[in-house]
Amino acid sequence: xxxxxxxxxxxxxxxxxxxxxxxxxxxxxxxxxxxxxxxxxxxxxxxxxxxxxxxxxxxxxxxxxxxxxxxxxxxxxxxxxxxxxxxxxxxxxxxxxxxxxxxxxxxxxxxxxxxxxxxxxxxxxxxxxxxxxxxxxxxxxxxxxxxxxxxxxxxxxxxxxxxxxxxxxxxxxxxxxxxxxxxxxxxxxxxxxxxxxxxxxxxx
Numbered sequence: 001x002x003x004x005x006x007x008x009x010x011x012x013x014x015x016x017x018x019x020x021x022x023x024x025x026x027x028x029x030x031x032x033x034x035x036x037x038x039x040x041x042x043x044x045x046x047x048x049x050x051x052x053x054x055x056x057x058x059x060x061x062x063x064x065x066x067x068x069x070x071x072x073x074x075x076x077x078x079x080x081x082x083x084x085x086x087x088x089x090x091x092x093x094x095x096x097x098x099x100x101x102x103x104x105x106x107x108x109x110x111x112x113x114x115x116x117x118x119x120x121x122x123x124x125x126x127x128x129x130x131x132x133x134x135x136x137x138x139x140x141x142x143x144x145x146x147x148x149x150x151x152x153x154x155x156x157x158x159x160x161x162x163x164x165x166x167x168x169x170x171x172x173x174x175x176x177x178x179x180x181x182x183x184x185x186x187x188x189x190x191x192x193x194x195x196x197x198x199x200x201x202x203x204x
Contacts, residue, residue, distance in 0.1 A: 017044025067126070067146070069118035071176045077114035081172030086117065087159040088152075094164060106165025113157035116150055117171045123147035 020040030069076050094102055127143045154171070161169050 013044045013047030015044070016040045016047065020044055067119045067122040067150070068115075069122040069125070069174075071179075075118075076174055076176050077118045078174045079172035080110070080114075081170050082168050083170045084168070086113070086155055086170040087162055088155040090156055090159040090163065092160060092163050097164075102164045102166070106161050106167070106169075109157050109161035109164060110169055113154055113161050113169070113171070116154035116157050118174070119150040120147050120154065121174065121177060123150065 017040070020036075020038065020043070097105070123143050123146050127140055127147075130139050130143060158169060158171065161167075
C-alpha cells in the first residue's frame, strides 16, 4: 500500500505536466480549459521540483549519528586501526549468527563508531567557535558534555563492531585535523551567529 502511494506521487508530477500541456494546446476548447491546463502544468512542475529536491537532499546527506565533523566543507572520520583505547565492555551474544551476519553487523557498527568518534572533535570545534563569539558558559558546558556523550557512544559502537566482526577495531588518526584551518573572527557579529546556528541545525 505504501509502495503504491509512493509510485502515485512519483508519477503525479510528469502526468500532470504532460496533461496540462495537452490541454493548453487545445485551441478548440474554451479559455477555461486552457487555464486549467496551465494550472496542471504548474502543479506538475512543482511536484517534480519537490521530488528532485528531496532526492538531492537524501543523496547529499550522510545519515550520520552525532554532530558531523566538517573540515574544509567535507565530512571526515578517523582512519580504521587495530588496537585498544576505543571500546567499552559490551559483549553481545553472537552464538546464533552466521559468519556473514556477523560481518555485516560488524560493518554497520563500525560505520556508526566512525561517525560517533568524529563527533568528539566536531564538538571541540564548536566549542572554539562559541568561545570566539563570546558565548555564555552554559553553552560551552553543554557543548563539552555533548562531546563526552559522544565518547561513550563511540566506545560502545567500537565494542559492538569488535564483538561482531572478531577484529580488534579502534579509532585511528584524522590527519585533516592537523592541517589547520581559518579560525572564526571573534567579532561576535550577527552573521557569525547566523552561520553557527545554520551549521548546528544542519549537523546536529
